[in-house]
Amino acid sequence: MSDPGAVLADLKAESEELDAVVGALPAGRWATPTPADGWTVAHQIAHLAWTDRQALRSATDPDGFLRAAQEALATPLTFVDDAAEAGAQAPPAELLADWRAGREALATALAERPAGEKLPWFGPPMSVASMATGRLMETWAHGQDIADALGVRRAPTARLRHVARIGVRARNFSYAAHGLTPPEDDFRVELRAPDGTVWDYGPPDAAERVTGDALEFCLLVTQRAHRDDVPGVCAQGAEAERWLGIAQAFAGPPGKGRAPSGPAATGAGGSGA
Numbered sequence: 283m284s285d286p287g288a289v290l291a292d293l294k295a296e297s298e299e300l301d302a303v304v305g306a307l308p309a310g311r312w313a314t315p316t317p318a319d320g321w322t323v324a325h326q327i328a329h330l331a332w333t334d335r336q337a338l339r340s341a342t343d344p345d346g347f348l349r350a351a352q353e354a355l356a357t358p359l360t361f362v363d364d365a366a367e368a369g370a371q372a373p374p375a376e377l378l379a380d381w382r383a384g385r386e387a388l389a390t391a392l393a394e395r396p397a398g399e400k401l402p403w404f405g406p407p408m409s410v411a412s413m414a415t416g417r418l419m420e421t422w423a424h425g426q427d428i429a430d431a432l433g434v435r436r437a438p439t440a441r442l443r444h445v446a447r448i449g450v451r452a453r454n455f456s457y458a459a460h461g462l463t464p465p466e467d468d469f470r471v472e473l474r475a476p477d478g479t480v481w482d483y484g485p486p487d488a489a490e491r492v493t494g495d496a497l498e499f500c501l502l503v504t505q506r507a508h509r510d511d512v513p514g515v516c517a518q519g520a521e522a523e524r525w526l527g528i529a530q531a532f533a534g535p536p537g538k539g540r541a542p543s544g545p546a547a548t549g550a551g552g553s554g555a
């Protein structure tokens with residue numbers, strides 16, 4: 283089990299890095315389109331703020347969350363976009379303040395919950411550490427949309443290990459989301475971390491393997507890069523290659539992903555998480 287305190291510290295750092303980007307933007311730049319169709323920078327932050335509020339409700343009022351989730355799931359294909367659209371109508375300063383207050387309240391609430399407690403969510407219930415990890419993954423992924431829109435280059439950090447872990451653990455869900463039966467055997471995944479070390483998952487002797495750059499893998503599983511644009515991620519075995527074509531680290535239906543951007547691409551595209 284992951285240490286909730288360590289994950290929450292990384293979530294705080296990831297949020298602050300993104301805050302430093304959007305907090306300095308002139309109000310007019312919040313209307314900049316991002317690679318997610320119909321989503322501006324404001325939509326991206328509104329989505330993060332909305333999801334933080336849902337997680338906060340899950341941690342502090344689980345029955346209320348379950349009632350709200352049932353209402354939202356009545357329109358499974360639109361409720362996320364609808365919430366982002368509503369939130370994006372607020373003035374940028376108000377939206378920024380809302381995101382800051384919500385994520386701080388969520389961090390406090392999660393820190394106060396027992397580590398092993400299961401919190402309700404739109405998919406399966408999650409532990410405190412898993413909830414925080416999910417929030418970090420979304421913050422990083424939507425932060426990538428914003429960075430791509432603004433032409434900001436972000437240095438990869440060790441916090442990517444949380445995104446990579448979700449991507450690996452979500453393998454079977456990725457198959458199910460596409461109406462496919464997951465393979466019975468685990469894959470071996472070995473990723474080169476930003477500091478040059480290797481993050482590894484699965485049995486060392488697995489026949490199906492994925493190896494390569496951790497950043498590119500994270501861009502792929504969050505659907506912020508097309509498979510063609512992550513040459514540093516390699517598959518050994520037909521099933522491993524098939525997985526890389528459908529991988530998603532986020533709950534819900536498959537996203538459109540991003541279109542290939544050519545051999546010089548470094549990643550981009552799709553709404554996804």
